[in-house]
Amino acid sequence: MNVLKTTWLAALLMLFTSLAQAADLTIEITRGNDRATPIAVVPFADGDDLPQDIAQIVSDDLQRSGYFEPLERGAMFARPASSEKVRYGDWRALDVRYLVAGRISREGEEISIRYELMDVTGEHRLLGETVTASRQELRDAAHYLSDQIFEEITDIRGAFSTRIAYVTSSGIGDDTHYALHVADADGRNSQQILASDEPIMSPAWSPDGGKLAYVSFETERPAIYIQEVASGRRVRATAFEGLNSAPAWSPDGRRLAMALSKDGQPEIYVMDIASRDIQRVTRNPSIDTEPAWSPDGRSLLFTSDRSGGPQIYRLDLASGEEQRLTFTGNYNARARFAPDGETIFLIHRGNGGFQLARQDLESGRLVVLSDMGQVESPSVAPNGTMVIFATQQGGNGVLGGVSADGRASFRLPAAQGDVREPAWSPFLN
C-alpha cells in the first residue's frame, strides 16, 4: 500500500469533506416476521438522564433483524434491573421467550452498562456482562449489546455494530448535488464524506472496513477513487477512457474488480491495487458489468446482456470458464453473494417490477423477497441475515431492507432528498 500512500490526494479532499452531520435515516418496520421470537428489552434502570435510550436501541436492532419481535414497553408490568429480580411466570404469561434487563452506573465520565439476557422458558440467565462507554459511545455500546444477545440466541454473529455507506442526491438537472455518506447500520450517526455537483456512484467497502472505493464524475468523466473512511484521504485508482465503474474489492483486499469500456464495450477487469496492473477477464461483444467476488475469491458474478437481456453469469478466474446462472425472467442484474457462497441476491424484473430476489445456486430456484417500488443496488449484511437496497417511496429514493428469508422488511427514509446505493460494511470489530 506504500504506492497508494505516496499519491493520496489529501488536498483535494479538503474541498469535499464536510464535518457537518447530515440528517440521519430513521427506521420504519414495513413487515414484521410472524415467526419472530418474542423478546422483552426492559428499559435499563438509572438510565433516564442518558442522551441515548440503550434498551430502545437494542430493541430496535433486534426487531430490524426480523428474528425478534420485541414486546412493547406499555405491556411490561415489571421492570427488573437484574436477573435476581425477574419473576419468570409474569413474562411467560406475556408469551415472552427471552428477556433483557440492565442497570446504568457512572464513574466520572465513564458510563457502565450492566446487562443480562434471560431465557424465560428455561428460567435461567444466558448472558451477563458489564460494558463501559463514554457518552459519545453509548450507541456503539448498545449495538454491541445487540450483537451479543443476537449471537447468544441465534448462534449467528450479530451485524449491528457495522456501518452503511450510501449516496444522496438533491435537486434536478444541472442543479443536482450528490454526496457520499457513512452511517451506522441503523441509519444513525450519518457523516458526509464526499460532496460533488457531479454524480457519485457504486460505493464499495474494503474487506477491512477502512476504505471505500467509488465512482465519481467530478472531473466530468467517470473515475474510480479509493478513500480512507477515517482520514478522508483518497487516491484516484482509474481514469481510463470510457466507463470506469462498479468497483468491487476482492476478499483479500488486494484487488479491485471493475467494469471498463476502454476496449470498446464494458468488460470486467481485475486491478492489482498495489501495482495498478489490470487484467481483462471477460471477452464478449456485449455489456459485461457489475462484478462481485465470491467469498473464496475464486470467481466473480457479473451481469451480461450477451443472451439478449441482462442475466447473471459466473466466471471462474483460474479457468476462465463462464457459466450462466439465471434463467427466470428476462432481467436479472447486479448480483451479490451471500457470505456462505451458496446463495446469491440479485435484482429481478417480474410482475412486481424490479425487486430483490434470492437464488440458490445448487437448485437454481429464484425467490422474490421484496415488494417495494423499483428495488436496486442490493448489499448483503456481513452475517448474511439481511439485505439492504435502494427503493422508491412517494417519488423519493429511500433505503429498504429485507431479511434473507424475506419474512421481515423495513425502510430507512431520509428527511429529504434521494437516498440510494447502500453498501453494507464488513464486520468492523
Next chain:
Amino acid sequence: MQLTRYARPLALVLSLAFVAGCSSTGGGQAGDLTGIAGGSDRGADATSGAEGRGVGSVSDGRAGQMADADSRIPQVRTLYFEYDSDVIRSEFEPMLTAHARFLRANPNTSVVLQGHTDERGTREYNLALGERRAGAVERYLNVQGVSPSQVEVVSYGEERPVARGQNEQAYAQNRRVVFAY
C-alpha cells in the same frame, strides 16, 4: 437487446443512404436542415455564447448562408430514445446531420456525447446502456464523415435525470443523448 443489435447496422445503412441523399440535393437542403434544427423548442438550452463559438473558423469563399450554417452549433442538442433501445429515431436524423455537418466544417471543435437512461433497472447496467446510446450517435456521426477525434462519449446512466417522477413522460425525457460542445 437482440433486436437492437440487428437494428444498429441497419441504422448505419440508413444513415449512409441519408448522407447520399443530402449530397445530391445541394445547398438548399443544408439551409432547410438548419431551419429544422433551430425551430424546435428543445433548443432552448442553447446559449448565445455557444452559438457564437466557431464563427472565426469560417474563412473560405462559400456563400454567406452556407458559411453561417457551418459556423453555428446546431441549436437542438438532445435526441431521445425508446425504452431499452439505442436505435436512432428517424425524426432525429436531420438534427444529427446538422451536427455532423457542423463538426466536419469545424474540425478543431470537439463534442462530448452524454448518454442517459431512465431510472428503471440497475445503475451500473444503465451506465452501460447510456454508453451504448451515445455510441450509436457517435457511429452515426462517424459514418457521416466526422473525425472520431472530435467526438467523445461519456455515459451518465440514470444519474443525471432532467425529469423526476415514475411515469412514462419523465422516463421519455430522461432517455437521451446530449451534445455537449
